[in-house]
Amino acid sequence: MANLQLSLSCWDYDRTKALQNGEVKVKGIDLIYLPNEAEETFWRMVRHQEFDISEMSMSSYMINMDKYQCDYKAIPVFPSRVFRHSSIFINTESGISSPEDLKGKRIGVPEYQITASLWIRGILKDEYGVNPEDLIWYQGGEETPGRVEKLKIEIPKNIELHYIGENQTLNEMLLNGEIDALITARAPSSFTTHPHKVKRLFEDYKTVEQEYYKKTGIFPIMHTVVIKNEILEKYPWVAQNLYQAFEEAKKKCFTDLNQTVALKTSLPWLNNHMQETKAVMGEMFWPYGIEENRHTLEKMVEYSYDQGLISKKFKLEDLFITSTFDKFVI
Structure with a gap:
């Protein structure tokens, strides 16, 4: 069976670079990585559903799920997080x-x-x-x-x-x-x-x-990753395979960030910055997954509801593809 050919619009983050350059493959998928800036990606996906897979504003995604017939659903991958x-x-x-x-x-x-x-x-x-x-x-x-x-x-x-x-x-x-x-x-x-x-x-x-x-304990989540419903209906395995690939790409990124023999990033005190960040936030300060981010995600739902952007408080099981809640271990 030939691989699916699917498009992904996502900015060229260091934590997704291995997906973009093909170092990390998605099982069963030939990924066409389109490194569009986030604002353009959101507009084109929300208005025209141009991509099979897309980075997506968490706030707009919750509004879409609440008030419209949303054409896609998210996996618990968070390519953008920023203290605001x-x-x-x-x-x-x-x-x-x-x-x-x-x-x-x-x-x-x-x-x-x-x-x-x-x-x-x-x-x-x-x-x-x-x-x-x-x-x-x-x-x-x-x-x-x-x-x-x-x-x-x-x-x-x-x-x-x-x-x-x-x-x-x-x-x-x-x-x-x-x-x-x-x-x-x-x-x-x-x-x-x-x-x-x-x-x-x-x-x-x-x-x-x-x-x-x-x-x-909150490192604010900005963006998630969504997959078109029409793809999920035909190929439900895409969600878990894509989730695993994003995790693998992030691991490669952190291997580079933790490198001490030579600096792969053009910051003179990168190693010191990593040590300082871990001292405050722990070893894995950029987690994917539901349980690792439950408190932060539930706070986002609370804020969106309290601010009148959504009409009900979502359970996380309603926002994310449930197959990605399970993690296979040997």
Whole structure:
């Protein structure tokens, strides 16, 4: 029987590099790896279902599963995880010096549903007592005018949300003081070009994020991997084989990161960074699988429900392909 030929749209992460270059094979599958940036992948998959397998925003995936006839289902692989305290940018003349100062301020966001925004709203509420309804929201393109939500969402009635003008960008509005802060996964260009006008709310974000991890045990998940339902119906074995391949690619990545004879990554103090990270987060700080991530995933479901993005609290068994919950051991 010939291998299936399936497309995968996923950014070229170090932890997926072995899948991209063919060093790791997926049993029964010839993988066509398309290294598209995440934002493009999400748009094309949500709007047009262009790929057989795709990296996917966790927030948008939960919305799709809740409100629409979702054409795909996820395996518990998480190619993107990011602590998000570093993703709040402020205008230095806004009078904001602490998270509590965000109350009553004008806050930009490229899409209200993006996973970075989901996490930041949850963290602001849990850790600092700042609720989503305490802020005035502005949604639109960050660097280019015209961005809209990839999926239509319903905003709770207690949320004040404005859509910026067709020729406006959030980056320019932040720089000019038309908004006071910006919550975004991608640092705005003004952060580099005008550092005296735009800075991070948490300038020592590394320390803040490490303390957050020590307190909560959460390393925020941003993205998962989804497979089209039509493929799963014909070839249910694809899910487990793909999951195993992602795990193997990640193992190869960590072998490289732990190498001491020569640096495979262009960071002079990579070994020290690895030691520091493990001291805070443990030996395997980037786990795949359900049980290893249950607390973090359930927190995401809680945040999405509390913020009005989904109408019910999903069980994880409803979000992920159940065959991947089992792990074969010898």
